[in-house]
Structure formats: structure tokens, C-alpha cells
Amino acid sequence: MFDRKEKGDRAVLVLPHSRGEGDTARRAEEFAELVKSAGAEVLGVVAARVEDPNPRYYIGSGKADEVAEAARALEADVVLVDHVLTPVQERNLEKHLGIRVVDRAGLILDIFAQRARSHEGKLEVELAQLKHLATRLVRGWTHLDAQRGGAIGNRGPGETQLETDRRLIGVRVKMLTKRLEKVQVQRGQQRRSRLRNTVPQVALVGYTNAGKSTLFNALTTGDVYAANLLFATLDPTVRKLEDLSCGPAVLADTVGFIRELPHDLVAAFRATLAEARDADLLLHVSDAADEERERLHRVVDNVLEEIDAGDVPQLHIMNKIDLAGSEPRIDRDAAGKPVRVWLSAATGVGLDLLRQALGELLGGERVQSALLLPLTAGRLHARLKAAGAISGETVDEHGWQLRIDAPRSVIAPLSGGDPTETQLLRELLAVAE
Incomplete structure (x- = not known):
């Protein structure tokens, strides 16, 4: 096996395609845009006809040899494949090529990791990356087979680095899931508030x-x-x-x-x-x-x-x-x-x-009418204002003199269940008919 380099963005692209796939040129152009968005430098492109996917490499073994030769000649440090590979296929290709292999899903995840800016977005990207990585830990790095133990406090059967990494990923996934649940509750509350305002x-x-x-x-x-x-x-x-x-x-x-x-x-x-x-x-x-x-x-x-x-x-x-x-x-x-x-x-x-x-x-049907709202109906006044239904208003000792201009679908649900408010809105809607 090989040791992965920490970073590399000199890439050879592998573009699998089949006979009935459609516009392969458009697909290749889109993948090149993905690679550009990820910040990688394209050194070369290898097209691969795939009618019956090879369970070992996805592409054929002869085409895998061609990719390996191109990667060595161009001194590439990553091979990007425009298809979603199974963990086994990705691992076998890395072993055969001797450099990193990233499939389409991994490339998109990398772009998302670069683009996310909010706390929520970063949590979502990290969670997706960890779930993707969890299936690709087996023998991807040479250190993962190392057995812990041998030193004081670590003797005994111990656990392999692979098992440790899997366990730590599982812990992190649970923590991120809980954090995202909290964020989603907050965002859900914001959405419900907007819905209440109609x-x-x-x-x-x-x-x-x-x-x-x-x-x-x-x-x-x-x-x-x-x-x-x-x-x-x-x-x-x-x-x-x-x-x-x-x-x-x-x-x-x-x-x-x-x-x-x-x-x-x-x-x-x-x-x-x-x-x-x-x-x-x-x-x-x-x-x-x-x-x-x-x-x-x-x-x-x-x-x-x-x-x-x-x-x-x-x-x-x-x-x-x-x-x-x-x-x-x-x-x-x-x-x-x-x-x-x-x-x-x-x-x-x-x-x-x-x-x-x-x-x-x-909008639908609009309600355009005057409405006298007593001062005791402050909650309804606030809801009408939040919904953007008030085009003008004055206030005196009798209450609010409102000019209403809004879709009927916006006004109808604003009463909030209060009988007085419901009657006021019913009269308003009746006058507007």
C-alpha cells in the first residue's frame, strides 16, 4: 500500500461513458467545471467506454493500466473519476495506481466543504463527508492496520487504528447529528413564524x-x-x-x-x-x-x-x-x-x-376596503401589519382607521381564533365581495 499525500491538486480525469448515455461531451464539460470549482489543475483526460462495469475497478483492467501510465507520466497526485465508485472499486484503483482516487461523490463533497460558510452549512457538509468516509476506511492508508499496544497501559489485544478511526467517526457523526437537529428545530421555528404571518x-x-x-x-x-x-x-x-x-x-x-x-x-x-x-x-x-x-x-x-x-x-x-x-x-x-x-x-x-x-x-382575489379596528384589537392590528395588508392608517380615540389592500387568502386566516377578531374579518371580507 501507499501513504496518501496530505494535499494534491494536479489531476488526471477519468471519464467513463456508455453507448446509450447521451451527450458525453456535455457530461465531460460539466465534470471539468466541477474539477475547476474544486481548484484542481487538469493534466490529462482518459475516456473509458464502460458497458459492463468491472467489479474490481469499474473501468476495465486495461484502461486502469492506461490511467496508471498517464498519471506517472504527468506526475499527477490525484485521479478524479466521473462516476460514483463503490468503496472496493475506489480502494482497488488506489492500490493499482499508487495515488489518491476520488470519485464524483467525493469531489462534490470536497467542493461543498470549500463553499460552506454558515455554522449550519459546515455541520451538514462534515456530516456528509464522514458518512462517505466511513465506508472507505478499509486499507485506504497504511497506518490503519497498526495494532495499538506494546507500551505500558496499552498491552493486550488492543484495537487496530482502523477500529479506532471507525469508532471516532461514529462518535463524531452522532454529535453532528444532534447539533444539526437543534439547528433544524430553530430554522423550523423561524419557518413556522413566517407561516403564522401568512x-x-x-x-x-x-x-x-x-x-x-x-x-x-x-x-x-x-x-x-x-x-x-x-x-x-x-x-x-x-x-x-x-x-x-x-x-x-x-x-x-x-x-x-x-x-x-x-x-x-x-x-x-x-x-x-x-x-x-x-x-x-x-x-x-x-x-x-x-x-x-x-x-x-x-x-x-x-x-x-x-x-x-x-x-x-x-x-x-x-x-x-x-x-x-x-x-x-x-x-x-x-x-x-x-x-x-x-x-x-x-x-x-x-x-x-x-x-x-x-x-x-x-395574490388571487384582492380585498380593498376600509376597516375600523377598535383599540382592544391590538393583536389583530399587529397581524394585519405583519402580513402587509395595511396600505394606510390613522388612529384616534375610536381606534385604528385602516385602509386594507391584500389578497383574500392573506386576510382570511388572521383572526387567530378570537371570536371578536373573526367577526371583524368576516365583515371585512363580506364588504369586499
Whole structure:
């Protein structure tokens, strides 16, 4: 066996493909972008036709020899494989090549580790990494077979370094899981608070690098990092979305999706993805200039199904029309409902159409009326204000003179169960009909 180097980013890429796989050039380009996002230098590429995966190496033994020769000739210190390998295949390849081997899942996990900034994001990434690592400890490093013992206090059967590492990983996984449960409880409380205020919840989803964060910044006062890199942002960010005809809403930016996203990573990022699952509306952002956008739509929809968000209504956003040469517009279904908005988040063209579509989808029938609210109804006044239902008000000894302008769906549930408040809202809604 060999001793792993502490760090190395000079890479040879292995690109497995099969006959019916589709656009292998696009897949290779995407993997190269992943490698770029990880900060590695690509020295060479080896394509490998794989119709019947080799249980030992995944690629054929002859192709494994070719990769070994390329790695030696180019003095590479890591081989990156564009496929998810089993622990046995990864271990056998490392032994055969004599250098580190990282599969697609490991590479994505490494990128996530570099990008996470919040306490929650770092916990989620570390948990996913440890779960991934736990299956790959066997004989990956020469020191793992060393038996403890021999010195005073350590004599006897002892335990191997492998067993020690497994035990320590198990302890760390339990600790991280408990910490994340606490964070998720806190985030759940924040979401429930927003729901109690009946503010509509909107979440951005889409294939990574489709321009979600740029759109988020354009629609809000957010300052989410946006760059032409895969997984440029990871941590969930929530901002208020204003200037809509339906009143204010809450907009959440979520992690970008990608094909073959590691299952452990999807499971770990429950808190981030919960913003999509609990939303009233998903803005499914796509790159209008991408010829593969329909296939990428299906990838995103598959991940949404996996996190139980497949039934959440979607509005498709065709972004980057400045690159596609398209005009800003709203596409509608037979009933006149907006289903697709064409825009450019980078230039701002079409953002007004998106706000119009959001107002229509989130608003429904509006209530526009005057309301005299007695001073004893302070809680209802606070709820109406938090929901953005008050367009103007004055107050005197008789109470609040309010001008109400909000969707009926926002006002109807605001009474909180109090009979007096319920009657006031019932009268308001009756007058507005």
C-alpha cells in the first residue's frame, strides 16, 4: 500500500461513458467545471467506454493500466473519476495506481466543504463527508492496520487504528447529528413564524450555475455571492420580497442541483432543502441559452421528488435571455395563468414581468376596503401589519382607521381564533365581495 499525500491538486480525469448515455461531451464539460470549482489543475483526460462495469475497478483492467501510465507520466497526485465508485472499486484503483482516487461523490463533497460558510452549512457538509468516509476506511492508508499496544497501559489485544478511526467517526457523526437537529428545530421555528404571518413563501431552485443567486440579488436587497462556478453558494438565505401586487413575500435561495448528487449530501442538507419543500411556489430557474435545459429540468424535478417537494407549484424562469437572444415575455397556459417568464437577472430585463407573474400567482382575489379596528384589537392590528395588508392608517380615540389592500387568502386566516377578531374579518371580507 501507499501513504496518501496530505494535499494534491494536479489531476488526471477519468471519464467513463456508455453507448446509450447521451451527450458525453456535455457530461465531460460539466465534470471539468466541477474539477475547476474544486481548484484542481487538469493534466490529462482518459475516456473509458464502460458497458459492463468491472467489479474490481469499474473501468476495465486495461484502461486502469492506461490511467496508471498517464498519471506517472504527468506526475499527477490525484485521479478524479466521473462516476460514483463503490468503496472496493475506489480502494482497488488506489492500490493499482499508487495515488489518491476520488470519485464524483467525493469531489462534490470536497467542493461543498470549500463553499460552506454558515455554522449550519459546515455541520451538514462534515456530516456528509464522514458518512462517505466511513465506508472507505478499509486499507485506504497504511497506518490503519497498526495494532495499538506494546507500551505500558496499552498491552493486550488492543484495537487496530482502523477500529479506532471507525469508532471516532461514529462518535463524531452522532454529535453532528444532534447539533444539526437543534439547528433544524430553530430554522423550523423561524419557518413556522413566517407561516403564522401568512406571508407567501417562494424558493429558488434549479440546476447549479443557472443564475439563481444572481436572480435572488436582483429581486431583493440580498448580497449572496454569485459567480460562474458550480455550487458558488450553499447556505440557505432568506430575504423579504417587496413591490409585488399581492403584498410582501419571502424569497429563499437554495443550493443548486446536479445529476448524481450524493445521497448523503441530499440527506445532510435537509435544512437547506426544507425551504423548497415548505414553499408555496418554486421558481425553477434555467439557463435559456443551454441546449440541454429540458434534460436538466428533469434532473431538478427528480431531486425535488426525492425531498418530497415534487407537488409544490412551479413557475419556470428562463434566465440569461441576453445570451440566448430571446425577448422578455410571460408564457401562459390555456387559463391565462403564468407558467414561464423569460428574463435576464444579470441585466434586469424582464424582472418587472416576473414581479407581475408573482403577484398574479400569489395574490388571487384582492380585498380593498376600509376597516375600523377598535383599540382592544391590538393583536389583530399587529397581524394585519405583519402580513402587509395595511396600505394606510390613522388612529384616534375610536381606534385604528385602516385602509386594507391584500389578497383574500392573506386576510382570511388572521383572526387567530378570537371570536371578536373573526367577526371583524368576516365583515371585512363580506364588504369586499
